[in-house]
Amino acid sequence: MYRIDLNSDLGESFGAYKIGNDEAVLESVSSANVACGFHAGDPLVMLKTVRAAKAKGVQIGAHPGHPDLMGFGRRVMNCTPDEVYAYTLYQVGALQAVCKAEGLSLQHVKPHGALYNQAAKDPELAYAIACAVKDAGENLILLGLANSSFEEAAAKAKVLFASEAFADRAYEKDGSLVSRKKEGAVIHDAELAARRVVQMVKDGTVEAIDGTLIKLKPHSICLHGDTPEAVEMAKTIRSTLEKEGITISPIKEVILK
Secondary structure (H helix, E strand, O other): OOEEEEEEEEOOOEOOEOOOOHHHHOOOOOEEEEEOOOOOOOHHHHHHHHHHHHHHOOEEEEEOOOOOOOOOOOOOOOOOHHHHHHHHHHHHHHHHHHHHHOOOOOOEEOOOHHHHHHHHHOHHHHHHHHHHHHHOOOOOEEEEEOOOHHHHHHHHHOOEEEEEEEOOEOEOOOOOEOOOOOOOOEOOOHHHHHHHHHHHHHHOEEEOOOOOEEEOOOOEEEEEOOOOOHHHHHHHHHHHHHHOOOEEOOHHHHHOO
């Protein structure tokens, strides 16, 4: 039997600025990555998002990023491993407190944006994040890019690792994500994205932007919550997976099955 988690990056509104339709996306996913205030989100948004996820029975993960509100955490920053460790621990701790107040526990930690992409290729940054995940306690799962530095870092830090693939992002032939500065980096066709996800889950492959076939074994599929078609994308992918006989479960159930 095939089983996969569907996750989405949520809680990315800030103050008076609203991003995405979190309530609608939560209808389709099994795990939510909640922004922790550095790249997006604020204390009130964090609380509202955790409560909304709780109401839908969706598991919660921390989504720490670079301290870059102006750039939405998508600008590369030259942070040291010590800084990355501290930033990650700080943000995870903030969301842990919100979850505790709501009678919940965090399930996982998934870095955001540039921090995610940098650490996927930089073993030292990946290890700094993995150590923060371990030191935060609660047996948290590190969610990171499949076939990247995250997997080895998690093993070294002795934390559980879940590999992630992306429904709505294009891949380079080396398995990294295509830069958002390039045309075709983001997939907007929900039906195409759904077909790609089925291929990832059942065949363990995905086609790169140049046609190369990449091998990967994801535990979780990311659906971005800040794109205009996020709600349609989430609904289409979930319904397609269910029609294909693929069970949708939270990350911890997928990796511990």
